[in-house]
Amino acid sequence: MTRIGDAQLLAAWRDGDLTAGGALFERYYAAVVRFFGNKVSGDPADLIQETFEACTRSRDHVRDDNGFRSFLFGVAYNVLRRHYERTRRRDERVDPTTASVAELSPGPATMVASRDEHRLLLTALRRIPLEFQVILELFYWESMTSAAIAESLDMPHGTVRSRLRRARQLVEEALRELGDDPGLTARTLENLEGWAAQIRQAQGGLSNS
Amino acid sequence: MSDPRAPKRPMGTPPPLDAAARLEHERLRLELRARLFKEPRAAVHVGGYELLHPLGQGGSGSVFAVRRTEDGRSLALKLVDPGMPRAVERLRREGRAMAALTHPHIVEVHEVGEHEDGAYLVMDRIDGISVRQWLESPRPWARVLDLLLPVADGLAAAHDQGILHRDIKPENIVVDARDHAWLLDFGLAKPLPDSVVETTSAFRQPLTQAGAVLGTVGYVAPEHLLGDPVDARSDQFSLCTVLYEALLGQAPFAGKTAEEAGLAVLRGQIRPPPPERAVPRAVLDPVLRGLDSDPARRHASVAALREALVRTTRPPETSGRLRRWWKSLRERR
Numbered sequence: 001m002t003r004i005g006d007a008q009l010l011a012a013w014r015d016g017d018l019t020a021g022g023a024l025f026e027r028y029y030a031a032v033v034r035f036f037g038n039k040v041s042g043d044p045a046d047l048i049q050e051t052f053e054a055c056t057r058s059r060d061h062v063r064d065d066n067g068f069r070s071f072l073f074g075v076a077y078n079v080l081r082r083h084y085e086r087t088r089r090r091d092e093r094v095d096p097t098t099a100s101v102a103e104l105s106p107g108p109a110t111m112v113a114s115r116d117e118h119r120l121l122l123t124a125l126r127r128i129p130l131e132f133q134v135i136l137e138l139f140y141w142e143s144m145t146s147a148a149i150a151e152s153l154d155m156p157h158g159t160v161r162s163r164l165r166r167a168r169q170l171v172e173e174a175l176r177e178l179g180d181d182p183g184l185t186a187r188t189l190e191n192l193e194g195w196a197a198q199i200r201q202a203q204g205g206l207s208n209s
Numbered sequence: 210m211s212d213p214r215a216p217k218r219p220m221g222t223p224p225p226l227d228a229a230a231r232l233e234h235e236r237l238r239l240e241l242r243a244r245l246f247k248e249p250r251a252a253v254h255v256g257g258y259e260l261l262h263p264l265g266q267g268g269s270g271s272v273f274a275v276r277r278t279e280d281g282r283s284l285a286l287k288l289v290d291p292g293m294p295r296a297v298e299r300l301r302r303e304g305r306a307m308a309a310l311t312h313p314h315i316v317e318v319h320e321v322g323e324h325e326d327g328a329y330l331v332m333d334r335i336d337g338i339s340v341r342q343w344l345e346s347p348r349p350w351a352r353v354l355d356l357l358l359p360v361a362d363g364l365a366a367a368h369d370q371g372i373l374h375r376d377i378k379p380e381n382i383v384v385d386a387r388d389h390a391w392l393l394d395f396g397l398a399k400p401l402p403d404s405v406v407e408t409t410s411a412f413r414q415p416l417t418q419a420g421a422v423l424g425t426v427g428y429v430a431p432e433h434l435l436g437d438p439v440d441a442r443s444d445q446f447s448l449c450t451v452l453y454e455a456l457l458g459q460a461p462f463a464g465k466t467a468e469e470a471g472l473a474v475l476r477g478q479i480r481p482p483p484p485e486r487a488v489p490r491a492v493l494d495p496v497l498r499g500l501d502s503d504p505a506r507r508h509a510s511v512a513a514l515r516e517a518l519v520r521t522t523r524p525p526e527t528s529g530r531l532r533r534w535w536k537s538l539r540e541r542r
Contacts, residue, residue: 018246018247018248019246021245021246022242022245022246022248025241025242025245025246026242029234029238033234043263045233045237048237048241049237049241052241052245053245056245
């Protein structure tokens with residue numbers, strides 16, 4: 001069975017084919033759930049809804065027809081930032097390059113992990129600045145290339161690549177600070193080496209999707 | 210959930226959602242899809258029940274508002290993730306026992322069933338507030354007893370059937386609009402010390418949220434904390450922590466951390482009553498006896514505890530002046 005591309009579905013949706021829109025929705029719903037799962041405490045349902053509503057409204061503005069996924073995560077990131085700005089005091093701006101989810105949204109995340117290493121890693125991810133967390137998660141979880149992430153976050157490609165590298169260092173630092181079980185920290189760090197290899201691969205400009 | 214085309218990544222796989230979160234997302238997905246793409250709304254079902262919306266999350270599972278398909282009746286459904294086998298087993302065993310128990314202060318259990326996403330229990334839906342919320346406005350001690358003694362009666366009835374509650378705390382008692390209290394979540398809580406571990410490290414708590422344990426640790430009996438066998442007297446201890454807190458406005462055992470609170474329980478260090486709260490000794494003493502660290506020194510049963518407290522609520526048969534004094538005492542906070 002051949003998979004119909006995002007671009008084709010998007011074109012059909014723009015022409016009024018709601019089934020095609022539904023198919024795109026199905027394709028990315030789980031990913032959007034994942035996106036918010038490790039970034040907000042409480043119920044992310046409203047944010048998920050807001051993201052898809054905004055995508056529906058602005059579907060004609062996707063710049064590159066091949067980039068629906070980048071467009072979608074860009075929208076999700078904006079929804080997330082607005083959410084934090086709403087929940088903060090009015091005079092206080094949220095700086096995603098310095099503020100972490102742990103500061104912005106303290107409390108249990110909706111994403112639950114069954115393995116200790118995962119749990120530790122999720123907590124570490126929530127401790128690094130939001131922008132770095134988003135870049136890492138899009139790269140690893142959504143298999144996006146650094147170029148696609150750059151398009152998503154409206155950032156120069158080189159910046160995304162250097163932030164990927166920095167994000168990994170920050171996660172490592174957070175893991176060391178968090179771990180009260182040295183064995184667990186070591187195991188999680190070991191797995192991070194796997195991440196590192198992939199990051200190096202991306203630095204070399206290789207595509208991974 | 211994951212895209213099969215995605216390359217395998219060692220730590221790159223996001224962790225799976227638990228059963229309740231999956232179902233809730235399924236429901237939201239269908240609702241949103243129906244709205245955005247003008248499709249008829251499809252319902253998510255667990256057994257013969259349509260999920261409506263989540264009601265909350267307890268220590269052992271998530272609770273949803275549901276509609277029974279056969280008659281449209283509004284009920285509550287508790288779902289336990291298959292990844293928690295002991296909680297599933299307990300739900301099966303004790304849920305069936307609960308279904309056989311009828312008491313005006315115990316939420317009625319209608320069915321225990323199995324679903325691919327775990328075991329579930331269907332019970333009456335009680336709209337109300339928890340005792341924790343009920344206590345946000347101070348209540349005279351007599352009203353506290355009026356509210357909670359029937360709950361003690363319900364608990365005693367459950368004990369007669371060999372059912373333990375294991376997690377009595379202010380959050381598990383719901384007060385409806387008629388000031389009628391209901392005991393929830395029977396026998397479903399996981400036994401400690403497992404639940405301490407679960408709460409701090411596994412159950413929806415990031416590693417930094419150890420404070421969340423406090424709620425539970427301050428309410429369970431010392432033998433429960435130590436992992437020794439628990440019995441009806443452990444429930445009695447927990448009920449007395451709730452009574453103490455309701456009567457005096459502060460929990461009997463507390464600490465800045467879960468460990469501190471747990472130590473206070475183990476050492477039997479009860480916080481002294483605040484001076485501004487006037488509760489007669491006759492009311493407080495039976496509660497303190499139920500809080501004894503040694504189960505053997507507590508009341509013989511919850512029924513005996515209840516009886517000791519009921520005696521204090523009967524006006525003494527004396528002169529009118531004394532009765533008036535008694536009445537005024539009952540109205541004091």
